[in-house]
Amino acid sequence: MKQVVHAACPHDCPDACGVLITVDDGKAVKIQGDPAHPVTRGFLCAKVAKYLDRVYSPDRVLYPLRRVGAKGVAGEGPIRLRSGQVRATRPFERITWDEALDEIASRFTSITAEFGSESILPYSYGGTLGKLGYASMDRRFFHRLGASQLARNICSEAGAAGVRSVYGANMGTEPEQFRHSKYIIAWAANIHGNNVHLWPFIEEARRNGAKLVVIDPYRTRTAACADWHIPVNPGTDVALALGMMHVIINENLYDADYVSRHTVGFDELRQKVQEYPPEKVAGWTGMSVADVQKLAREYATVRPSVIRMNYGVQRSQNGGTASRTIAMLPCITGSWKEVGGGFQLSTSAAFGLNEEALKLPELMQSSLGRPARTINMVELGKALNEVNDPTVKALFVYNSNPAAVCPNHNDVIRGLRRSDLFTVVHEQFMTDTTDYADIVLPATTFFEHKDLQSAYGHYYLQVSNPAIEPLGECRSNVDMFRALAHSMGFEDECFNDSVEDMMDQALDSPNPWLTGITRERLENEGHVRLNFNGSGVHPTLVAKDATRMGHPGTSSEPFLPFANGNFRTSSGKALLYNESLKASGLDPVASFVPPEESRHTANAKAFPLELLARKADNFLNSTFSNLPGLQALEVFGLLEMSSADATARGIRDGDTVRVFNRRGEIQLKAQVDGKVSAGVVAAKLNWAKLTPGNRNINVLTSEKLTDMGNSATFYSVLVEVELFRPA
Ligand SMILES: Nc1nc2c(c(=O)[nH]1)N[C@H]1C(S)=C(S)[C@@H](COP(=O)(O)OP(=O)(O)OC[C@H]3O[C@@H](n4cnc5c(=O)[nH]c(N)nc54)[C@H](O)[C@@H]3O)O[C@H]1N2
Ligand SMILES: Nc1nc2c(c(=O)[nH]1)N[C@H]1C(S)=C(S)[C@@H](COP(=O)(O)OP(=O)(O)OC[C@H]3O[C@@H](n4cnc5c(=O)[nH]c(N)nc54)[C@H](O)[C@@H]3O)O[C@H]1N2
Ligand code: SF4
Ligand SMILES: [Mo]
Numbered sequence: 001m002k003q004v005v006h007a008a009c010p011h012d013c014p015d016a017c018g019v020l021i022t023v024d025d026g027k028a029v030k031i032q033g034d035p036a037h038p039v040t041r042g043f044l045c046a047k048v049a050k051y052l053d054r055v056y057s058p059d060r061v062l063y064p065l066r067r068v069g070a071k072g073v074a075g076e077g078p079i080r081l082r083s084g085q086v087r088a089t090r091p092f093e094r095i096t097w098d099e100a101l102d103e104i105a106s107r108f109t110s111i112t113a114e115f116g117s118e119s120i121l122p123y124s125y126g127g128t129l130g131k132l133g134y135a136s137m138d139r140r141f142f143h144r145l146g147a148s149q150l151a152r153n154i155c156s157e158a159g160a161a162g163v164r165s166v167y168g169a170n171m172g173t174e175p176e177q178f179r180h181s182k183y184i185i186a187w188a189a190n191i192h193g194n195n196v197h198l199w200p201f202i203e204e205a206r207r208n209g210a211k212l213v214v215i216d217p218y219r220t221r222t223a224a225c226a227d228w229h230i231p232v233n234p235g236t237d238v239a240l241a242l243g244m245m246h247v248i249i250n251e252n253l254y255d256a257d258y259v260s261r262h263t264v265g266f267d268e269l270r271q272k273v274q275e276y277p278p279e280k281v282a283g284w285t286g287m288s289v290a291d292v293q294k295l296a297r298e299y300a301t302v303r304p305s306v307i308r309m310n311y312g313v314q315r316s317q318n319g320g321t322a323s324r325t326i327a328m329l330p331c332i333t334g335s336w337k338e339v340g341g342g343f344q345l346s347t348s349a350a351f352g353l354n355e356e357a358l359k360l361p362e363l364m365q366s367s368l369g370r371p372a373r374t375i376n377m378v379e380l381g382k383a384l385n386e387v388n389d390p391t392v393k394a395l396f397v398y399n400s401n402p403a404a405v406c407p408n409h410n411d412v413i414r415g416l417r418r419s420d421l422f423t424v425v426h427e428q429f430m431t432d433t434t435d436y437a438d439i440v441l442p443a444t445t446f447f448e449h450k451d452l453q454s455a456y457g458h459y460y461l462q463v464s465n466p467a468i469e470p471l472g473e474c475r476s477n478v479d480m481f482r483a484l485a486h487s488m489g490f491e492d493e494c495f496n497d498s499v500e501d502m503m504d505q506a507l508d509s510p511n512p513w514l515t516g517i518t519r520e521r522l523e524n525e526g527h528v529r530l531n532f533n534g535s536g537v538h539p540t541l542v543a544k545d546a547t548r549m550g551h552p553g554t555s556s557e558p559f560l561p562f563a564n565g566n567f568r569t570s571s572g573k574a575l576l577y578n579e580s581l582k583a584s585g586l587d588p589v590a591s592f593v594p595p596e597e598s599r600h601t602a603n604a605k606a607f608p609l610e611l612l613a614r615k616a617d618n619f620l621n622s623t624f625s626n627l628p629g630l631q632a633l634e635v636f637g638l639l640e641m642s643s644a645d646a647t648a649r650g651i652r653d654g655d656t657v658r659v660f661n662r663r664g665e666i667q668l669k670a671q672v673d674g675k676v677s678a679g680v681v682a683a684k685l686n687w688a689k690l691t692p693g694n695r696n697i698n699v700l701t702s703e704k705l706t707d708m709g710n711s712a713t714f715y716s717v718l719v720e721v722e723l724f725r726p727a
Pocket of ligand 2: 012124125126127128133154155398399400401402404405406426427428429431443444445476477613614615620621622623685697698701714
């Protein structure tokens with residue numbers, strides 16, 4: 001008997017697609033997009049369209065494993081190589097769940113007794129963004145254990161902090177409204193690759209005469225399709241946005257009424273932008289003076305105009321300020337008032353689920369009597385190698401592959417190799433990180449567990465139902481941490497909560513936009529749009545005067561979050577001047593400080609090329625790297641460079657080159673194809689063990705943190721390149 005199950009894609013992607021899985025006799029036989037989902041409208045990206053290959057891959061980890069061989073023997077996991085050959089699981093032996101849980105519990109107990117519970121470090125990120133799989137039972141467990149806390153800053157904190165410093169909350173234009181725009185700026189947004197469900201709305205707008213401008217140092221597929229591609233120099237967006245505001249303000253192209261009613265600090269901004277005339281901005285960004293002026297004038301006068309900024313912009317050292325400055329643009333043009341206007345980095349803040357109820361941070365009280373120390377996930381290399389108070393003695397990895405995705409890879413690997421470090425990894429596959437695990441635990445995919453799904457690219461909440469029974473002995477994150485809590489002897493009631501209990505707890509929130517949205521309704525309807533007419537006052541999301549909330553009308557009407565001001569700041573106004581930034585040594589308006597690793601500093605003498613250590617369009621960070629069907633769509637091991645930089649170094653297309661800086665080196669093949677301008681080189685992220693030399697591009701990236709939000713700086717990296725000469 002065939003059955004169709006509604007699920008939601010939980011991968012770390014703004015789109016959070018509605019998914020339909022057809023099941024025949026207990027086996028998933030088909031996956032398709034849910035045509036009823038108003039944003040993702042029935043299609044899936046190439047990665048998830050082939051998801052049956054992932055779920056039923058012969059390389060899935062299906063049983064708990066214990067290490068019996070040396071750590072870090074690269075490639076010894078069950079990896080399907082391109083040749084089709086499957087390597088054995090040699091360094092591991094199969095054990096039972098009871099054995100695995102007992103061993104972890106006894107190691108955690110003895111490590112806690114000897115070194116203190118904070119010597120245990122959880123490490124997780126975006127494997128699943130399901131609300132429960134991402135942060136619920138796991139957090140309860142580590143809070144109760146008194147483990148170190150992890151600052152999950154590897155991706156988006158700089159941008160979120162930058163946007164919050166202006167709006168008070170990280171939310172913006174809904175994707176459906178892009179169809180009404182006449183001028184769309186994709187600012188550091190690889191829409192085709194990373195956010196493909198926005199593309200049909202942009203195409204619809206373009207059929208109605210809209211212009212698409214892409215601001216990106218790399219000629220992405222999105223840029224190649226655009227009406228105007230601006231290959232801005234990396235890390236110079238602050239200067240560009242201030243330069244645009246110089247033109248818009250000095251030429252009186254701003255909305256004086258909106259500015260006076262809904263912003264504070266316009267006079268300070270007006271003064272500040274005088275330091276950024278187009279002539280100076282052109283020098284930093286690599287644009288012509290005329291282009292800076294044209295961009296500013298078109299953006300301010302062709303209406304409605306909208307900015308889709310994505311997280312690429314905030315992976316630079318000045319990424320917080322960049323996000324802050326770009327977020328100011330619609331506040332001075334007043335485009336927030338228009339359907340199809342405004343700005344979107346994320347929609348996540350609007351969901352306002354009761355995350356505290358899922359995580360129960362108060363459990364730290366019963367173990368430590370105080371909050372545990374916090375370690376930034378970006379600095380894992382440092383955390384594992386430095387003698388700390390206390391030194392990290394155990395690492396529990398789930399939802400993440402740090403041996404591939406972390407910056408300063410060589411230091412991370414040095415740490416993971418430590419024989420005195422006890423490492424547990426809960427995974428679906430034998431990744432770069434499981435190669436260093438003492439215990440590997442098998443994890444379910446979203447086909448095999450239930451979850452609640454929000455989004456960061458639209459405003460629909462979904463329930464994701466399990467389509468099939470867990471394969472082998474796989475367990476979901478929730479089930480695994482519940483079992484581990486019991487093995488540790490934690491008797492708190494919260495460790496007995498079911499998935500349904502926790503979904504109800506998450507939905508029990510004062511956010512008025514959740515009014516009327518219950519688990520039962522989600523289970524019946526699959527997806528539900530946030531209720532922007534809900535009544536009540538959320539303590540942080542809704543400004544004090546609730547009548548100024550959103551846009552009145554029916555639930556299908558466009559959501560205009562800041563049409564009437566109503567910013568989520570204490571004054572309800574957008575902060576063009578933000579006094580609190582002074583405390584971190586930042587300009588309370590904004591000013592352009594070039595990244596330390598950029599062409600604008602003396603560091604470029606030794607390492608003159610700016611590296612973009614990019615994501616692959618057909619993988620999701622390091623996820624999917626091992627699947628043959630997707631490997632076939634990507635060419636790996638390439639360094640893209642301009643012909644000017646190649647010629648100057650005697651390098652021709654196809655030559656093997658050595659790419660290096662003080663942190664590491666990697667051999668790649670030069671590709672001279674015009675996707676980057678002079679001074680910039682680019683390469684893609686992949687599993688390290690599938691890269692020649694077992695090292696990926698993160699050997700070159702640094703643990704330096706951003707100006708706001710303490711995020712990673714993957715796109716502020718200087719390198720040099722030379723022809724590879726075998727010794
Ligand atoms: N196919 C696919 N989809 C994904 C992912 C994936 O790996 N593959 N990853 C997911 C994740 S975790 C995230 S966070 C989102 C991220 O989605 P995006 O924010 O789109 O992420 P990036 O690809 O990091 O950066 C976008 C673009 O910014 C450009 N860029 C780099 N530096 C600068 C700069 O200084 N200025 C400007 N203007 N542009 C710059 C890059 O060249 C890149 O094309 O995508 C998600 N979706
Ligand atoms: N050079 C470079 N490095 C980067 C980036 C870049 O652009 N360039 N991007 C950065 C960004 S934006 C991000 S967000 C990070 C992402 O860092 P991570 O979140 O670590 O990303 P992934 O590589 O997708 O690894 C997720 C792992 O979780 C596993 N997984 C999936 N679902 C589950 C589950 O339900 N349970 C468990 N236990 N495991 C599961 C997957 O199999 C996968 O191996 O990478 C960062 N690193
Ligand atoms: S990865 Fe993104 S685009 Fe692909 S199915 Fe999942 S949510 Fe949709
Ligand atoms: Mo990310």
